[in-house]
Amino acid sequence: MTHTLVYPITSLHNSAGHLEIDGCDVVDLAAVFGTPLLVYEEETIRDQCRRYMAAFREHTDDFEVIYASKAFSSVAVDQLVMEEGLSIDVSSGGEYHMARVAGFPAERIFFHGNNKTREELEYALCGGVGSVVVDSFQELALLEEIVAGRGGSQRILLRITPGVEAHTHSFIETGQVDSKFGFGLADGVALEAIREALAAPHLDLVGLHAHIGSQIFKLDAFRRAIGILVKLIGQAHAGFGFECRCLNVGGGLGIRYTVEDAPSSIGDYATVKVEGVREEMAAMGLPMPRVLIEPGRSIVGKAGITAYTVGTIKEIPRVRTYVSVDGGMSDNIRPMLYDAQYLGMLANKADEPADTKVTVAGKHCESGDILIRDAVIQRPEPGDILVMPATGAYCFAMASNYNGSPRPAVVLVRQGQARVIIERETYADLVAKHRPLRD
Secondary structure (H helix, E strand, O other), X not given: OEOOOXXXXXXXXXXXXXXXXXXXXXXXXXXXXXOOEEEEEHHHHHHHHHHHHHHHHOOOOOEEEEEEHHHOOOHHHHHHHHHOOXXXXXXXXXXXXXXXXXXXXXXXXXXXXXXXXXXXXXXXXXXXXXXXXXXXXXXXXXXXHHHHHHOOOEEEEEEEEOOOOOOOOHHHEOOOOOOOOOEEOHHHHHHHHHHHHHHXXXXXXXXXXXXXXXXXXOOHXXXXXXXXXXXXHHHHHHHHOOOOOEXXXXXXXXXXXXXXXXXXXXXXXXXXXXXXXXXXXXXXXXXXXXXXXOOOHHHHOOXXXXXXXXXXXXXXXXXXXEEEEOOOOOOOOHHHHHOOOOOOEEHHHOOOOOOEEEEEEOOOOOOOOEEEEEXXXXXXXXXXXXXXXXXXXXXXXHOOXXXXXXXXXXXXXXXXXXXXXEOOOOHHHHXXXXXXXXX
């Protein structure tokens, strides 16, 4: 029996009645590598990269797919998307460092962030970062100062907040008027940013960027944002002779976490992005720019699962049954942060009927440490291996050491082979940077 909903593309029930991913029995993986354990399927990541490249190639030869590494940044996965021809965006000096260790060519790295420090910018510039996405007037002045001191020129884009409602959770909306990100349109702020960027002698303004949010299902929000951006381009062209060579229309395509979720296809997404830009630029009488997109969640989200071991089971008659696992908010903060919804199953009972309603709780000292509320799974027992699918994005990336919890191991599976790409932290790791009160 094969899974197609939210599990990696090769997942199935094997002859032992266990969940298997690309030839690797998840129960065996848990026994070998311990739990909590994040398992990524290489084939799903590669398949998503190729789907994006193929979908955009149907519309234009002048495009760039940029992996938003904040979804999951690791040396191995950065190398994997690089092999598939993607560029990468980073939002900190640490993510930039990881991409460089992975071997990413500096010219294919885009550096984001609403508060890049001088040290981060100098580090990225020293490494020859391809593009800096400038987020504020303060950063624009700082970057000009640093590049002037170094000599030469730096390619930049300006981040614009187009004021578009993205139909997603407020915590992951980024393009509305009231946002910490970018240059808004009100009072001519974005136009002034373009004027100042063009006037900066050591900065090469190649285009604009806008990202309105993530986990978006309705494509109309993207189309409206494109119309607003191109109108701004037209105003800047008329006012300052601005030539927009690159237009980064962001990422944001949602994925399916539950049965109710209905995301749009990558093909439809590509059509809206490319043809929307083409139509709007043609209406302005302006040449078609290179179209840039930056998917993250939709590259790695469904490629990952998290395996836990079931511990305490607490039944409260006529209320609910709590099934506690050996992880929780330290490895997946998303349900607590913005009410993210997940499914669950028992990997060692994958061929048994899911007929028991439970609430999956984490092990941390917080009442809110709930991973799944009212999940319907197979009848649980201590020692079972509970799996949550579609945990490939923003789970390990936001993991913490809360309650002194070592962060989990991460393994990558391919054709029956599993390799550790991030080692499990140990108790020794937790105190490695600590210093005693007295020597």
